[in-house]
Amino acid sequence: MKCPYCGYADSKVIDSRDVNEGIRRRRQCLGCRARFTTYERLQPAGLFVIKKDRRREEFSQEKLLSGIHRACEKRPLPTGAVDKLAVDIEAQLYQSGRSEVASSVIGDMVMAGLKNLDYIAYIRFASVYRDFADITDLKREVDTLLTGEVALPPGTSQLPLIPAEEPMAITGSQRRRRR
Numbered sequence: 001m002k003c004p005y006c007g008y009a010d011s012k013v014i015d016s017r018d019v020n021e022g023i024r025r026r027r028q029c030l031g032c033r034a035r036f037t038t039y040e041r042l043q044p045a046g047l048f049v050i051k052k053d054r055r056r057e058e059f060s061q062e063k064l065l066s067g068i069h070r071a072c073e074k075r076p077l078p079t080g081a082v083d084k085l086a087v088d089i090e091a092q093l094y095q096s097g098r099s100e101v102a103s104s105v106i107g108d109m110v111m112a113g114l115k116n117l118d119y120i121a122y123i124r125f126a127s128v129y130r131d132f133a134d135i136t137d138l139k140r141e142v143d144t145l146l147t148g149e150v151a152l153p154p155g156t157s158q159l160p161l162i163p164a165e166e167p168m169a170i171t172g173s174q175r176r177r178r179r
Ligand SMILES: [Zn+2]
Pocket: 003, 004, 005, 006, 007, 008, 029, 030, 031, 032, 033, 034
């Protein structure tokens, strides 16, 4: 590691500690004695996505995130919920230890996550990902969500369009009711 100040090639480690999933080292240049910090992180093994047409593509966190973001656009979701879903899915994929994963597996993970988060986002994602042929397919998917109504506790007459843990959505409907 070259010194960022003088370019000297040698430095000594004066302190090192574990941070998150890496190691942070304080170093001192043996040439100019300036101090600088380096981080050491484990490079995740390559993960490849096998697409429907059998093409292989390197897994991209950006693509995963943008796909989820697109489905959640303008939905009243808690801050960070979308990013968290992407991060969780990525972590699960890496933890599984495999080097290849079918795009359908990732799609299913996103669908499962969105189903817990927001039905509208779920349907949006499903309509692109499942490639609904027509409105009948779409209706079938919506119907499976609505049949979940049966499982709701007594007193809940209607399946909420948006899961209850979304504070913004609740305030919105309450405001409407009071008017
Ligand atoms: Zn130096």
